[in-house]
Amino acid sequence: MQIPLETAISLYRTMLVSRGFDERCAELLARGEPVPHFHSGVGQEALMVGAVAPLRPDDQILYTHRGYGHLLAKGVPLHEIALDTFMKSGGTNEGFGGVMHVNRLDLGVPGREGVFGTRFGIAAGLALACQRRALDQVVVCFYGEAAGARGALYEAMNMAVLWRLPLVFVAENNGWSFSSRTEWLFPEGRMSRVWRGFEIPVEVIDGNDLEAVYGEISTAVERARSGQGPSVVEGLTYRVDPHIWWDDAAYQPTPEIEQWRASDPVARTRERLLATGASVERVAATERDAEEVVADAFARVAAAVDADWPTASLHR
Amino acid sequence: MNDTKLMTSRQALTAVLADELAASTDTMFLGETVRGLGAAGVASGLYDRFGPEQVIETPVSENAIFGAVLGLAIAGMRPIVEIYSADFLLAVANEVVNDIAKWRHQQTRPEQLAITIRGCMGANGGLGPEHSQSMEPYLHHAPGLTIVVPGTPADCAGLLRAAIRSPDPVIVLEHRRVYELEGEVRQDPDFVVGIGEAEIVRSGGDITIVAWGWMRHEAELAADELASRGISAELIDPRTIRPMDWDAIRHSVGKTGRLLVVEESPITGSVAGEIITRVVEEAGHPVPRVARVVMADVIHPYSATMEAEILPGADDVVAAATRLC
Numbered sequence: 057m058q059i060p061l062e063t064a065i066s067l068y069r070t071m072l073v074s075r076g077f078d079e080r081c082a083e084l085l086a087r088g089e090p091v092p093h094f095h096s097g098v099g100q101e102a103l104m105v106g107a108v109a110p111l112r113p114d115d116q117i118l119y120t121h122r123g124y125g126h127l128l129a130k131g132v133p134l135h136e137i138a139l140d141t142f143m144k145s146g147g148t149n150e151g152f153g154g155v156m157h158v159n160r161l162d163l164g165v166p167g168r169e170g171v172f173g174t175r176f177g178i179a180a181g182l183a184l185a186c187q188r189r190a191l192d193q194v195v196v197c198f199y200g201e202a203a204g205a206r207g208a209l210y211e212a213m214n215m216a217v218l219w220r221l222p223l224v225f226v227a228e229n230n231g232w233s234f235s236s237r238t239e240w241l242f243p244e245g246r247m248s249r250v251w252r253g254f255e256i257p258v259e260v261i262d263g264n265d266l267e268a269v270y271g272e273i274s275t276a277v278e279r280a281r282s283g284q285g286p287s288v289v290e291g292l293t294y295r296v297d298p299h300i301w302w303d304d305a306a307y308q309p310t311p312e313i314e315q316w317r318a319s320d321p322v323a324r325t326r327e328r329l330l331a332t333g334a335s336v337e338r339v340a341a342t343e344r345d346a347e348e349v350v351a352d353a354f355a356r357v358a359a360a361v362d363a364d365w366p367t368a369s370l371h372r
Numbered sequence: 373m374n375d376t377k378l379m380t381s382r383q384a385l386t387a388v389l390a391d392e393l394a395a396s397t398d399t400m401f402l403g404e405t406v407r408g409l410g411a412a413g414v415a416s417g418l419y420d421r422f423g424p425e426q427v428i429e430t431p432v433s434e435n436a437i438f439g440a441v442l443g444l445a446i447a448g449m450r451p452i453v454e455i456y457s458a459d460f461l462l463a464v465a466n467e468v469v470n471d472i473a474k475w476r477h478q479q480t481r482p483e484q485l486a487i488t489i490r491g492c493m494g495a496n497g498g499l500g501p502e503h504s505q506s507m508e509p510y511l512h513h514a515p516g517l518t519i520v521v522p523g524t525p526a527d528c529a530g531l532l533r534a535a536i537r538s539p540d541p542v543i544v545l546e547h548r549r550v551y552e553l554e555g556e557v558r559q560d561p562d563f564v565v566g567i568g569e570a571e572i573v574r575s576g577g578d579i580t581i582v583a584w585g586w587m588r589h590e591a592e593l594a595a596d597e598l599a600s601r602g603i604s605a606e607l608i609d610p611r612t613i614r615p616m617d618w619d620a621i622r623h624s625v626g627k628t629g630r631l632l633v634v635e636e637s638p639i640t641g642s643v644a645g646e647i648i649t650r651v652v653e654e655a656g657h658p659v660p661r662v663a664r665v666v667m668a669d670v671i672h673p674y675s676a677t678m679e680a681e682i683l684p685g686a687d688d689v690v691a692a693a694t695r696l697c
Contacts, residue, residue: 159480167446170470176436177435177443177467178439178442180440181447182446182447184440185443185444188397208439211435212433214431214436215436
């Protein structure tokens with residue numbers, strides 16, 4: 057599905073902002089500076105951004121811990137994500153949830169669970185509320201290999217099919233669950249294989265192809281919006297960076313990483329833009345613009361005060 | 373309106389659910405078998421009256437149900453979820469403790485997260501160790517949860533309504549032996565029992581007895597017997613386990629100098645331990661004399677006869693109170 061040029065440029069910009077934030081955080085870590093709870097999404101930008109792009113502002117997402125493209129694409133400003141990351145005041149949760157609990161209910165980002173897996177039930181509940189209120193909103197629930205192995209997904213999938221909930225499940229198959237290969241955790245290394253039995257649309261796509269992601273999710277979202285129930289889209293992508301800052305990722309073969317770098321979604325999107333009519337100048341301007349957004353976010357972090365923790369009991 | 377009506381606790385609970393479902397279509401009731409009677413008969417008639425829009429029969433999928441309840445509440449609805457037996461809250465401890473209890477503290481704190489979790493608990497004659505436990509000791513440790521344990525029909529009505537109308541997640545634990553108790557219940561459609569407000573069941577000057585749920589009734593029997601022996605017991609039913617009405621207990625113990633806590637729970641990690649510790653920590657001199665009547669660290673046997681031997685009863689309360697006085 058060809059994306060309208062202006063939309064594609066906007067998505068490219070969001071992918072660049074996501075990439076820029078990850079790279080800047082990685083630089084800080086390399087210098088020995090802390091970046092609490094940081095999980096790089098490098099290499100997965102097309103899936104994150106392309107899957108949120110077809111949504112309306114009043115649609116809702118449940119996002120993963122890896123990468124910040126979902127949040128950015130849903131409209132959360134990078135500087136709020138950055139302020140939350142560094143436990144500064146002015147983000148979305150004032151140090152109580154850090155980058156793990158970025159939330160903007162007004163933008164369709166209600167928040168995230170503490171232990172991966174609850175999100176499937178939460179997504180079902182949000183979708184049930186939409187259905188009960190006769191709203192034509194859709195909920196998109198992203199998940200990785202870890203959450204996707206938890207029982208709540210099987211329970212929520214059953215409910216979603218049973219009640220024809222306006223839900224889209226997006227499996228982010230990035231090859232690894234920390235140091236475990238996806239092949240060791242799911243039959244045929246495919247996170248979506250089991251859902252074929254529900255007789256709902258289950259599609260496996262190239263998650264590094266922005267147009268493929270955008271097109272497949274658009275179809276799933278429209279299906280959900282029109283009352284036809286849930287779908288599953290599994291995007292195949294790759295976690296290029298280590299799981300988390302203290303992980304040396306020695307288990308990840310270098311040739312494998314290099315092979316995936318060759319299908320880097322940012323580079324592919326850039327090429328596609330140039331091939332479909334964007335001028336070199338326009339692309340370069342978009343790249344400068346994204347750099348400025350990242351620089352601005354870190355400038356705001358530097359100028360911000362630490363979030364102020366109340367010392368009183370959280371509860372009476 | 374101060375009209376009252378003689379009702380069982382079960383009837384009172386059902387009536388409040390019906391009132392609150394009728395009051396707002398944002399209020400929903402979810403659970404297993406709720407299209408029929410639900411776990412303890414409390415759901416009776418609700419599906420027929422309110423239909424599948426408000427009464428949601430769920431698969432036996434507690435993790436997703438409790439996640440969905442959180443999702444509904446985030447969306448601004450007021451879900452009431454029935455757990456088939458409160459023991460099964462352990463199966464959803466992750467959703468309850470790690471997500472529902474913490475949600476408003478780690479996200480931007482929406483003004484309401486109006487979740488009511490209710491279900492039956494407690495020993496009732498040989499249901500076995502995974503369908504008989506008191507669940508408040510497991511749950512009262514978690515900041516962010518409100519827990520109520522009504523012991524009478526009136527408190528069932530007043531606390532359930534308060535829970536449903538509360539902006540906070542509230543767990544209502546209904547002792548199985550309380551369902552069949554009869555009592556006068558106010559018919560005022562806005563009748564609530566304040567969360568965190570203890571009831572002074574009877575006044576006395578010699579010893580403070582704290583008991584809730586079914587144990588409140590064992591303690592009442594004991595207080596009668598103690599009175600006949602010349603010991604004047606003040607019986608406090610806290611009704612809310614968290615937040616506990618510390619003022620009521622502190623005030624009473626300040627007067628009596630003695631505190632006995634009765635709880636249908638194994639001794640280790642009991643709520644009684646917390647109550648006594650707080651009272652002793654905060655007391656001046658002389659330090660009050662304290663004791664608890666609880667269960668040994670045992671599991672409930674499937675044999676009803678054996679079960680009766682491990683449960684605290686009025687005789688145990690009388691004996692412990694007599695030793696303290």
